[in-house]
Amino acid sequence: MKLYRYLTGPDESAFCHRVTAALNSGWDLHGPPSMTYDAGKGIVMCGQAVTKDVGGMTYSAEMKLSDY
Structure with missing residues (x-):
């Protein structure tokens, strides 16, 4: 299964840390x-x-993607 997330935030170091x-x-x-x-x-x-x-795994809309 392939999971997808789109991370967003202000252009500051916290955003870079989330991507990292x-x-x-x-x-x-x-x-x-x-x-x-x-x-x-x-x-x-x-x-x-x-x-x-x-x-x-099988995809479910209830999944919390950030846990993976």
């Missing part, structure tokens, strides 16, 4: 990062898709 933690937990980058400017908040928002292959 996912990579070190076996997730792989899926495509390039994205960035957009939120004029209402005055901040740059980042996003990065990650995927992970997990064997022996």
